[in-house]
Amino acid sequence: MTLLQRPVLVLLLLVTHHLLQCWIAFGSVDEEGQKQEEFNEELLLKPLPDRKVLAHFHFQSSAPPSTSNGRHHHLFPKAISQLVQKFRVKEMELSFTQGRWNYERWGGFDPIASSNAKPPGVELWAVFDVPQHQVDASWKNLTHTLSGLFCASINFLESTSTYSAPEWSFPPASGNLRYGTLPREAVCTENLTPWLKLLPCRDKAGLAVLLDRPSIYRGFYHSQRLHLTSTASGSKGTDSGIILKQALTVVLQPIQPNGRRASMDHAGEKRIQPSWSLSSIFGKQVRGRCVLAKSSNVYLQLDRGLVAELKHIHKENEKSVANGLTSENFWTYPSFELSASPDRIVIEENSFHGKSSSILYNFQVEKYTESEPLDLGLTWKIPVVWSCQSAPLHSSRFLMGSGNERGAIAISLKSTQLWEGFMGAFDNNERCELQVDVFQVVPWYVKVYFHSLQVFIDQQPKAVSDVIEKIHVSPSKDKVSPGMMEMVLRLPCRVKSAALTIEFDKGFLHIDEYPPDANQGFDIPSAIISFPNFHASMFFLEDGSLNKSPLLSKFQEKSPVMSYTEVLLVPLTTPDFSMPYNVITITCTVFALYFGSLLNVLRRRVAEEERFLKDKATKKTGQLPLLLSKLSAKLRGRPWEPPHSPPSSSSFISSKLVFKVILVAGLAVGWQYYFS
């Protein structure tokens, strides 16, 4: 009976599951032809020049504007749609990053580097669709909500001294933009789990299965990102359409089986790049797509530089071997081997990058099943050396000066050898200029002197007005708002290096304002250097099916090349944390000394003084013996009498003293009696 029951149950489950899936997938299509909620999952893999592998997961959920659905969503995470509705978020991006993107080696010009490389810690920016005066309140609520949602201390961005409102240097420039970073936020699996919960299949199926915690946190760089855009619909009653893009970028080191040999010929210039596969870098394989996903693709990207290098090698081979290969079956190069055959090859249409274009191999996950998992691997056969395309200027930032009183921040921009490809575009112009936007936020305890801004071009000091076309500064207010600097630099094209320096004084905080480990120092968030003249976009040969892929369409978006500089660590002087009581008491003592002694000098009467002096003159005794005799007299209980020639008033004093003593004694007796 039981034996029979089980298959039936399984069958039943399968049928209902299938029905459900059909209903979910096509349920809303027939109603007035509305767009339906969609979910796409994609993974991009890319070998990096320094023997590492980049994996970029891109999950996109979209909820179209609709009236029919109301507050109900099939696929779209409810938490996010509520958040968008409640705070009227127009656009928002939240990123959790650990490690630093290596712009020199991993590239700075392609869409991944320029829009997915983020500064360490948490970065949050949001544009609100509310009137100006409500923006700050919305921001505060948003930070609290997000901190609850992602188990992170994003709520520290609530205070006005941590966030700023860039006016034009940050790409989605708008008056309702708020930008804040927490450079020291530790990012770990507790932030990833809520992020994965937003996916319809979580990490149970589809590409997210690959996100095995130990292997991704072992990587060199890890950045999880959540970007949402809401398209406000016409009437107020309807929901706004939301597009939620969740991206996770990791840079991993493939585990080499022959690690020893690789390290042995380290000195040799050409090494075979490590071979890798999904199972070797993630420890998992893709066993079918997430059934709720509309599309599920894996791409393998070969960089422009790599393709050029391969072509070069290929040509050499052609000369020697002379068995030419057409560009159609490009993947069957003798230089490397793919473990799975790609379903499609997408070649970038090169607009003006001159040399070559990158190639994407597409693998559709639908074809792979539990029994036949996709374990994409790349095996190199010959050593290849290439370099990634970097941004026009390589930017770095450092601190100058020593001591804990003052210092200077320097941003240095060094030219990369990108220019050959672009010179043609600018040749017509007489004055070839390179526009660089700099956006820098400094916390209030780093008191920047904006007038001390200096510009050096090719190590020569230049007048600030010659180079800086536009500058916007909002100076920091103590304990209220951070300092912000937005600049547009116009550099000559053939510039070798440029540097900006700006001086600052280090602030002194109240003891309560220091974090627990005060001597570690304070962080200055990354500066953002962007190049508005350059667009990190790739154009692909027009193909109808391409538009369906959100990842590729995102690559085609025109966005300026951006890079983040390093986070700076500024040590600040600390007071003695254990001393508040001592300081309070000592200071108050000094004040009391001042007050008491001055008042004493002022109220000292002359007659009394003269009498003292006369006494002194007659007796030639100091004041101390006088006091002592007084004290001893008091101790013995006898009224004090001056030893010689008692003045007329002494009897009066003694009677007064006796009276006082009796009074005090009487009071004491009465007190004792009354309370016992």
Add this chain to the structure above:
Amino acid sequence: MVKQKNKTASFSFWNWVIASIIFRLILIYFPKNLNLASRPEVSTPLTSFRRLAEGYWLKQLSMSPYAGSMYHGSPLLLSLLGPLTVQRIEGQPNHLLYSLVSVIADVVSAILIRATGKNLRLVYLRSLESLDIVKQTKASEILSPGDAAALIYLWNPFTIVACVGLSTSPIENMAVILCLYGACSRLVPLAAFGWVIATHLSLYPAILIIPVIFLLGCGPDAPPRKLFLQKNHKEEVLNKSKLPLGFSWRPITHFAFWALLWSAYVLALCGISLQQFGGLWEMFKSTYGFILTVEDLSPNIGVLWYFFAEVFDFFRNFFLIVFHVNILFMIIPLAIRLHHRPCFLAFIYIAIFSMLKSYPSVGDSALYLGLLGWFVNELADIQFSFFLFCGYVGVSLLSPVMHTLWIWRGTGNANFYFATAMVYACLQIILVVEGVSAMLNHDRKLRNLTTGKPQDAKS
């Protein structure tokens, strides 16, 4: 013969003045001003040159100079001195023009101090004459207080450091001295102008209105009026001409009128220069408000910065009130006791507020130490004078050492530096207390001399 002597004295005075100017210029020509401009002893948030430059830069960018918490000075100073912060002459030190302004301010202050001192000396001699005790005190009449005070002011290392360190305190000091000079020489508009500007620049000189009123009402320092009355009574001669003038209200109403006029003028100018920004309210908030709330906790030679860095937040307001009331509290007792000596009263007030102010600098100490010279004759037998001198020298040597140990080398601790600040405060307290005490004793001595009592064992 006497004239000749006077001439040589004045000649040597001018020599010293020129020497001090040359000395300052030599220091100015040192590279980077010997880094004095960024010393905490010289530049407080209120007097710092770099902050002034920052405020001017912001203003040039058509932003409010008070945007951000950098600049806390007057908008007038910004309009007058701001352009000098950016002007450079080829081959000359960076801020030569600005330094020259400081030097001129110092010299003008010294000249005014000298004039006032001479005035004081005349009055002093006249009062001694009217009391018929000139002979008894002749022995101590060697020094001319004007020259002494002016030279002390010019050659005080504190003044030199404040001048070369590009702080704005020479100008603030000049305003205070202008006020006292005007009041001493009965130039009511000048006194009112000095008082208004000094108050506008650094708030604390507002309490100088009391000595100024006494100065205008009854004239410069003299022995107590009671003495003259006693003397006249004793001699049974009603010599009205020998009596010092009684309190007259006329100059005071004049002063009030002029003070109102000048302050309206100054406020109007400030209002015009801040028209496109936050207006006067913003100015008051970030100048006087900044002074009164001790927002900036960067170290200086005072004691309040460390106190407010350490004190618990819920006591902060209480202690703010206590410390500021401490300045105000002594005003009335001192005014009652020293009303016959308004210049000395002003000196004591200046000493008190430069000790207890929120952001003290050596420039403030330079002012009262210079004014101390006015009373060389009266304060001749001040107690602990050698100790005080040694203390000042010691603190001014130790304080930079402790600061370097703490801030630059990291081997010291904040407490080291705070300890020197504490000692410095104690020294100033002793100076004030002993100064007052010596002055009261001096009055007693004069009375004893007039009443014919034998001088007691005090001296």
